[in-house]
Amino acid sequence: MASSALRIGGRVASGIVAVGGAAVLVFGGALLPAPAPAVAGVDVTPAAVDQYRACPGPLVRLGDEFGQDVTTVNTFGAPEVTAGTVAVWGAAWFPLADIDVAARADGVASTVITAPSAGADDQLLAGAQAQVASAADVAGLAVAGCTEGAASSWVVAGATDTGRTSMLLLANPNDVAANVDLVLYTADGPVEAPGVQDLVVPPRSQKALSLAGYAPGASQLAVQVRSRGGLVTASLQHAVVRGLEPGGVDVVGRTAAPATTQVIPGVRITTAEAATARSQVGGSQDVQTVVRILAPSADTELSIGVAPESAGGTGTSVDVHAHAGRVLDVPLTGLDDGTYTVTVTATEPVVAAARASTVAPPADGEDEDEESAASDSGSGSGSDAEESEESGIGFDVDGPLTDVQVQDGERVDLAWFSAGGPLSGPAAIAVANAASPRLAVVNPGDATVTLTLTGGGSQQAIELAPGASAGVDLAPNAMYVLAGGGGVSASVTYAGDAELAATPVRPANPLATPLTVYH
Amino acid sequence: MTAILVAHDGGAYLDRTLEALAEQTRPPDQTVIVDIGASSRVTEHPAGLLGVQHVAAPSSLSFGDAVKAAARVLAPASTDGEWLWLLAADNAPDPDALRAMLAAVEISPSVSVAGPKLMQWADPDYLYSFGESMTRFGTAVELAEPLLDQAQYDRESDVLGVSAAGMLVRHRVWTRLEGFDPALPAVDDALDFCVRARLAGHRVSLVPDARVLSAGRRSPGTAVLGPRTSRTRRSYLERAAQLHRRLVYSPPLALPLHWLSLVPLAILRALGQLLRKQPGSVLGEFGAAFAVAFGHAASVPAARKRLKRERTLGWTAIEALRLPWAEIRRRRALAREDATSARRAGRHEIRFLAGGGAAVVLVAALLGLALHVPLLGAAGVAAPGLLPLGGVGELWGSLGYAWRGLGDGFVGVADPFNWILALLGTVTFWSPSYSIVLLYVLALPLAAAGAWFAAARLTASAGLRGIAAAAWTLAPTLLVALDQGRLGAVVAHLLLPWLFFALSTARRSWVAAATASLLAAGVLAGAPSLWVPLLALWLLTTVALASAGRRGRGWHRLVGLPIPALALFLPLGVQHVLQGTPLGVLADPGVPLAATTEPNSVLTSLAFLVGLPGAGSTGWAKWGVLDPAAGEVLAVVLLLPLLALALASVVLPGAARAAAALAVAATGFATAVLAVRVAVGAAGEAAVTPWPGAALSLTWLGLVGAAVIGLSAGHRVLARTARVTLGGLAAVGIAAAVVPLVWAVATGAGGAVPGAPRTLPALVTAGAATDPTTGTLVLEAQSGSGISASVERGSGETLEQQSTLYSAAPPDAALGADLPSLAANLASRSGYDPVPVLEAQRIGYVLLAPGTRETRVVHDRTAAAMDANPLFAPVTSTEHGTLWRYAGLDAGMPAAAPSGPGGFDTALGGAILGMQLLVLLVTLLLALPTGGLADWWRPEREARRGSGLQAGRRSPAAVPVRTMPTLAFGGDHGE
Numbered sequence A: 001m002a003s004s005a006l007r008i009g010g011r012v013a014s015g016i017v018a019v020g021g022a023a024v025l026v027f028g029g030a031l032l033p034a035p036a037p038a039v040a041g042v043d044v045t046p047a048a049v050d051q052y053r054a055c056p057g058p059l060v061r062l063g064d065e066f067g068q069d070v071t072t073v074n075t076f077g078a079p080e081v082t083a084g085t086v087a088v089w090g091a092a093w094f095p096l097a098d099i100d101v102a103a104r105a106d107g108v109a110s111t112v113i114t115a116p117s118a119g120a121d122d123q124l125l126a127g128a129q130a131q132v133a134s135a136a137d138v139a140g141l142a143v144a145g146c147t148e149g150a151a152s153s154w155v156v157a158g159a160t161d162t163g164r165t166s167m168l169l170l171a172n173p174n175d176v177a178a179n180v181d182l183v184l185y186t187a188d189g190p191v192e193a194p195g196v197q198d199l200v201v202p203p204r205s206q207k208a209l210s211l212a213g214y215a216p217g218a219s220q221l222a223v224q225v226r227s228r229g230g231l232v233t234a235s236l237q238h239a240v241v242r243g244l245e246p247g248g249v250d251v252v253g254r255t256a257a258p259a260t261t262q263v264i265p266g267v268r269i270t271t272a273e274a275a276t277a278r279s280q281v282g283g284s285q286d287v288q289t290v291v292r293i294l295a296p297s298a299d300t301e302l303s304i305g306v307a308p309e310s311a312g313g314t315g316t317s318v319d320v321h322a323h324a325g326r327v328l329d330v331p332l333t334g335l336d337d338g339t340y341t342v343t344v345t346a347t348e349p350v351v352a353a354a355r356a357s358t359v360a361p362p363a364d365g366e367d368e369d370e371e372s373a374a375s376d377s378g379s380g381s382g383s384d385a386e387e388s389e390e391s392g393i394g395f396d397v398d399g400p401l402t403d404v405q406v407q408d409g410e411r412v413d414l415a416w417f418s419a420g421g422p423l424s425g426p427a428a429i430a431v432a433n434a435a436s437p438r439l440a441v442v443n444p445g446d447a448t449v450t451l452t453l454t455g456g457g458s459q460q461a462i463e464l465a466p467g468a469s470a471g472v473d474l475a476p477n478a479m480y481v482l483a484g485g486g487g488v489s490a491s492v493t494y495a496g497d498a499e500l501a502a503t504p505v506r507p508a509n510p511l512a513t514p515l516t517v518y519h
Numbered sequence B: 001m002t003a004i005l006v007a008h009d010g011g012a013y014l015d016r017t018l019e020a021l022a023e024q025t026r027p028p029d030q031t032v033i034v035d036i037g038a039s040s041r042v043t044e045h046p047a048g049l050l051g052v053q054h055v056a057a058p059s060s061l062s063f064g065d066a067v068k069a070a071a072r073v074l075a076p077a078s079t080d081g082e083w084l085w086l087l088a089a090d091n092a093p094d095p096d097a098l099r100a101m102l103a104a105v106e107i108s109p110s111v112s113v114a115g116p117k118l119m120q121w122a123d124p125d126y127l128y129s130f131g132e133s134m135t136r137f138g139t140a141v142e143l144a145e146p147l148l149d150q151a152q153y154d155r156e157s158d159v160l161g162v163s164a165a166g167m168l169v170r171h172r173v174w175t176r177l178e179g180f181d182p183a184l185p186a187v188d189d190a191l192d193f194c195v196r197a198r199l200a201g202h203r204v205s206l207v208p209d210a211r212v213l214s215a216g217r218r219s220p221g222t223a224v225l226g227p228r229t230s231r232t233r234r235s236y237l238e239r240a241a242q243l244h245r246r247l248v249y250s251p252p253l254a255l256p257l258h259w260l261s262l263v264p265l266a267i268l269r270a271l272g273q274l275l276r277k278q279p280g281s282v283l284g285e286f287g288a289a290f291a292v293a294f295g296h297a298a299s300v301p302a303a304r305k306r307l308k309r310e311r312t313l314g315w316t317a318i319e320a321l322r323l324p325w326a327e328i329r330r331r332r333a334l335a336r337e338d339a340t341s342a343r344r345a346g347r348h349e350i351r352f353l354a355g356g357g358a359a360v361v362l363v364a365a366l367l368g369l370a371l372h373v374p375l376l377g378a379a380g381v382a383a384p385g386l387l388p389l390g391g392v393g394e395l396w397g398s399l400g401y402a403w404r405g406l407g408d409g410f411v412g413v414a415d416p417f418n419w420i421l422a423l424l425g426t427v428t429f430w431s432p433s434y435s436i437v438l439l440y441v442l443a444l445p446l447a448a449a450g451a452w453f454a455a456a457r458l459t460a461s462a463g464l465r466g467i468a469a470a471a472w473t474l475a476p477t478l479l480v481a482l483d484q485g486r487l488g489a490v491v492a493h494l495l496l497p498w499l500f501f502a503l504s505t506a507r508r509s510w511v512a513a514a515t516a517s518l519l520a521a522g523v524l525a526g527a528p529s530l531w532v533p534l535l536a537l538w539l540l541t542t543v544a545l546a547s548a549g550r551r552g553r554g555w556h557r558l559v560g561l562p563i564p565a566l567a568l569f570l571p572l573g574v575q576h577v578l579q580g581t582p583l584g585v586l587a588d589p590g591v592p593l594a595a596t597t598e599p600n601s602v603l604t605s606l607a608f609l610v611g612l613p614g615a616g617s618t619g620w621a622k623w624g625v626l627d628p629a630a631g632e633v634l635a636v637v638l639l640l641p642l643l644a645l646a647l648a649s650v651v652l653p654g655a656a657r658a659a660a661a662l663a664v665a666a667t668g669f670a671t672a673v674l675a676v677r678v679a680v681g682a683a684g685e686a687a688v689t690p691w692p693g694a695a696l697s698l699t700w701l702g703l704v705g706a707a708v709i710g711l712s713a714g715h716r717v718l719a720r721t722a723r724v725t726l727g728g729l730a731a732v733g734i735a736a737a738v739v740p741l742v743w744a745v746a747t748g749a750g751g752a753v754p755g756a757p758r759t760l761p762a763l764v765t766a767g768a769a770t771d772p773t774t775g776t777l778v779l780e781a782q783s784g785s786g787i788s789a790s791v792e793r794g795s796g797e798t799l800e801q802q803s804t805l806y807s808a809a810p811p812d813a814a815l816g817a818d819l820p821s822l823a824a825n826l827a828s829r830s831g832y833d834p835v836p837v838l839e840a841q842r843i844g845y846v847l848l849a850p851g852t853r854e855t856r857v858v859h860d861r862t863a864a865a866m867d868a869n870p871l872f873a874p875v876t877s878t879e880h881g882t883l884w885r886y887a888g889l890d891a892g893m894p895a896a897a898p899s900g901p902g903g904f905d906t907a908l909g910g911a912i913l914g915m916q917l918l919v920l921l922v923t924l925l926l927a928l929p930t931g932g933l934a935d936w937w938r939p940e941r942e943a944r945r946g947s948g949l950q951a952g953r954r955s956p957a958a959v960p961v962r963t964m965p966t967l968a969f970g971g972d973h974g975e
Helices: A002-031 A272-279 A366-375 A381-387 B012-022 B063-073 B097-107 B171-176 B189-199 B231-249 B252-275 B280-295 B299-310 B315-321 B325-346 B357-371 B392-397 B417-427 B434-456 B462-473 B476-484 B487-503 B510-526 B528-546 B563-579 B582-586 B602-609 B628-651 B655-675 B692-711 B717-746 B762-770 B804-808 B811-815 B818-826 B835-840 B856-867 B887-891 B907-927 B931-937
Strands: A042-044 A051-055 A059-062 A073-076 A080-084 A092-095 A097-099 A111-115 A126-134 A139-146 A152-156 A164-172 A178-186 A199-201 A205-210 A221-229 A233-242 A245-252 A259-269 A290-294 A300-308 A316-322 A328-331 A338-360 A396-398 A403-405 A411-418 A427-431 A438-442 A449-455 A458-464 A469-473 A478-483 A489-496 A499-505 A515-518 B002-007 B030-035 B052-056 B083-088 B111-120 B127-129 B132-134 B140-142 B168-170 B203-214 B380-382 B401-404 B410-413 B681-683 B686-688 B753-755 B775-781 B786-793 B843-848 B872-878 B881-886
Touching: A002 B602, A002 B628, A002 B655, A042 B811, A042 B818, A051 A080, A051 A126, A051 A139, A059 A164, A059 A233, A080 A111, A080 A427, A080 A478, A126 A499, A139 A411, A139 A489, A152 A233, A152 A290, A152 A338, A164 A178, A164 A199, A164 A221, A199 A205, A221 A233, A221 B856, A233 A411, A259 A411, A259 A438, A259 A489, A259 A499, A272 A338, A290 A300, A290 A316, A316 A328, A338 A438, A338 A469, A338 A499, A411 A489, A427 A489, A438 A458, A438 A478, A458 A469, A515 B811, A515 B818, B002 B012, B002 B063, B030 B063, B052 B063, B063 B083, B063 B171, B083 B097, B083 B171, B097 B111, B097 B168, B097 B203, B111 B189, B127 B203, B132 B189, B168 B171, B189 B203, B189 B231, B189 B299, B189 B315, B231 B252, B231 B280, B231 B299, B252 B280, B252 B907, B357 B434, B357 B462, B357 B717, B380 B434, B392 B417, B401 B907, B410 B563, B410 B804, B417 B434, B417 B487, B417 B510, B434 B462, B434 B476, B434 B487, B434 B692, B462 B692, B462 B717, B476 B487, B476 B692, B476 B717, B487 B510, B487 B692, B510 B528, B510 B563, B510 B907, B528 B563, B528 B582, B528 B655, B528 B692, B563 B582, B563 B804, B563 B907, B582 B804, B602 B628, B602 B655, B602 B692, B628 B655, B628 B692, B628 B717, B655 B692, B681 B804, B692 B717, B762 B843, B762 B872, B762 B881, B775 B818, B775 B856, B786 B818, B786 B856, B811 B818, B818 B835, B818 B856, B835 B843, B835 B887, B843 B856, B856 B872, B856 B881, B881 B887
Parallel strands: A097 A205, A126 A427, A139 A245, A139 A499, A245 A411, A411 A499, A515 B786, B002 B030, B002 B083, B030 B052, B111 B203, B775 B843
Antiparallel strands: A042 A515, A051 A111, A059 A073, A080 A126, A092 A111, A126 A139, A152 A221, A164 A205, A164 A233, A178 A199, A178 A221, A233 A245, A259 A338, A290 A328, A290 A338, A300 A316, A300 A338, A338 A411, A396 A403, A427 A478, A438 A469, A438 A489, A449 A458, A449 A478, A489 A499, B083 B168, B111 B127, B111 B168, B132 B140, B380 B753, B401 B410, B681 B686, B775 B786, B843 B881, B872 B881
């Protein structure tokens, strides 16, 4: 009896030991510290190479200033290029041969600025160009940054419906020819158009083509430019004519590559009330402020946050669904004058850009002279701007699709705000010679960053809390370097009387940052 | 008449012998006790003994020298009638032994040497030795079998020789022949003496009526040969004695030939000893050959001179006394019969066909075939961990210490897994990669067969064997390893049950022990991380058995288990240590795969305990029904019945064995827990740890084993019902847990798919046909600002080219000075001139692996930079990636590709390969089941000379065989 009790006791004990042992193993296995594995690689800084940036050059139009010969692309006016480094003002340059563009007697063309490889932050090359147009069919401020080529560029801007022209400029500053494929996206999805594959851009030249030929009648447009061989710099000139009245112009560079988060800093709204009122008018819907979204690969849910730069302002937030391959304009309403940061967060990669317009009352006689002086250096084409009827009396034109009402000679300019992408290191900023340049910088990260803005003869520290943004007034026609900004996004905006423009600050030499090589 | 008693630590034997000597009906006139014992000096003797003299002698003396020492204290023989009676401590004579012998020699004056009938000490009714002879070749043979003495040998009288024990020899003859040959200290001393006596014209005769005992192998003997003498030493003494006699007896002309043949014969005979499963005799063979060849330079001429001096007759005179061939053949036939019946009795009844094993394997084969039908037509298998195999020549050429063209290239020791790859590839030598297809198709039935046999060691129940086989076949670790292409883990999983099967009889048989050691080498080659648990279990089991006395008998056969694995791993381990990456030796062979397991989580830990190799390995994620964490929870819950059953087995009968099985499971678990915490290499920016799955196969083995032990306990109705219910529950749980894995494979969503026999685009492969040394720089973008670089030659990397030395090495050492600059600058807009490095490394192509969402930034940047590089022309974009061709390739590359020595090209390489080949060959010979062949070739009875045990008494078939091992790793022992 006793022995049987002992045996049973022993069995129970061994069972308890077994179960207890298993429990100890489970928790011991989970709690045993695990050192974080560190994998070493060889850090390599690519060999230094000359820097270059391609500037899009003067504005273009189909036909001449009289609207004749519309199969020819002509340039007009000349942009003022601000180029150089913080250390050395000005840069060496060479022109690009224009393809499919009528040659000009004065030789004004798109240019490539170059500089020796940068050994220090203040030797980073940057350039920007500004041109104010006041022609009968094109008016407004267009500022474009000079940028490096890329194998894949997303340009989110443009429209080809009535009165809107979108000229795509493909600059190949390299010594090898570039084979370019275009993918055009509209609100109805990707465009199946002939002639957008295998466009050859010869070395050191720029090609201009009107997108109306490939995607006619599209009010919402985005382009992907893919190149093999030479890296091309793609930019898009978006000009608007409403009835007979010019409705603004802008030259837009590429926006940041598809990502699940896009940050567009410095969306500057200067005439909120007037623009809202104007957007109610027929044919002027595209005056309203919008965020243009394209999810190239997959349907996505996205949320758009609009945060004011100053603490007191009012922001807004929109949740939308985007279909794959369809360009979507999301209106941003109820925004007061100010500078805003637009943040797009999506479940699938998207590209994004914002558009805003400024609406100025009819001009007095004298500002015509200023504009023509600024834009029409040497050609005299701007003198024809006098022909635009600005009688102050509205009149209607019956269009085939929309009733266009021209409102009292109001002067409208549009601007596209692209995403420059997060900065990985110091970035050089060239401030074009245009009205009231202002740097907007936003820190989307989780940690406070302290930026140093050097240039214009001074140095300035900008401290940004997580999620915060800041604005700094800059001197026109100057060079700056923004350092210490890992992960921040920045842009420079310009606003004047009937003038609005923006250029994003892009990472410097993105193809030459140090790499870690693993085996 | 003088009795010479050589006493060497006699103890109880000596007391009885002295008493028997005193009780002789015809007592010896005087007795000389030569005391060569170190520990127990003989000081007393029975009163009945007359004329006793004590001679103290050095303890190192042989029997013959001790007798000579005794003879020196005697007065020289004055007549032929003076006799010496040689006795050892254990040679207790019958009371009238001496009288009978003296009577026999009195009536035949020509007899100078007489021998008594030696009986076994433990049972005096059994013969031990009665006369000795030689074959034609001089091999010493016993005339009498160690059988019950029924006077069957009593008619023999004239013989060639008699044993030294109890030998009665004329004092004068002893003196004239100078006694025993000093070069024969223990074995064949008496035979040689008798031969010389015969050649000198004397007769050697047997006296059946004189009976003297002998303790045989247990006899105190002398310092040269005693009960503590090892088997190796014994075989050395026997062989040395035979070789010495051969040189002494041979005609002068044949002497050089005999001398030259010593070492070659030793090699041949050593191989033979291995086939006869006598590994202990191998050293003796070589030792004897060398000792006789070089150590007997003085003793052989002396012995020849001694022989020649006294010889009066020709060798033909003793021809008739040699054992004729017919008799030898007859004896061998008898021995063969005995051996065969003994072997039959020792063999375990498995009943593979009748016991349901065949059916289980058939079902597994059908399942494996159904799952892998798409693979059948393919040339190879593509999976994350797999690459094609090279040609058969490349597979074998990759072994040893040879040049490896990974990264910057280095000379390094091959991973031991390359041996398995070479063997696999040779099976389908016309297309080695196809052997992997076959392995995939056959993996499930092979697993089932192995597990079924292993389970047969644990249970007699066909149902339980079937359940165990199914559980092993559907083990999550096997299915995941197949899915991810972890070939090493698959091999380890397939071999583990066979390892257990062999280990369970390893203590009884050299064949099983050698087989187990080869299987262990295979398991470890496939999954080196198993060194940790297997070494621990081996050490524990061997030490436990060695200290367990009788119950641990045969433990010495386990001592050598790790030797083949050590031979394969030692050179690699040394190189890893020299490289500064000692843990790299534990890295899984083949393609390094990034670690994915989250170590610090209770869920991971719980999953490990039930044999699941971590999250995302349950198949649910692939199926897309559940997210990985939820799928893992579900799988763990489904596997809990197995765990519960395994734990419950310790409260059921058979608890000791169940506890051992659970210990195996726990060891595997601990190894898995440690494995995911040890970085042993790198794959790009990701750390590589040993895959925990291999260790979890061991856990699974323990769990299934414990469950089977628990379920096989008890025979009552209740127990049977519980067995069916619980076993069924656990089996259903296992099946349900792996359904998503199986389903993913069946629907083609698995990771292992039909693959092409190359890893580079067709254009490069086509070029490789003309120039297989052209390199392709393969770049793969990483998720950070990183890029991985490697150079593949010809048509791409193959599995046997992989090396853990490379994946474990620090990146600057692995990649050298040039490759990082080349890779980073090609991936950038840079002012770097790549031409010198391209030409020095003979790189003609650059391949950028396809980007993923995480690696898109660096991928696009690299593509952009390469596109803009005028030195390269974009060629094609395939599933392998985007390919650029170096423009300089048209002009031809000026330099040859970097290369280095093959496995046999360096002295070190030759030594390493030679050592590995030797160890593997020796183990293989030992592992070959050639017992029958060896018996046929040269049967030998265990009860042969010296054993002194009663043989032939019990029928071999009556030897009980236990079928249940007592320890999972110890196995059972038959007697």
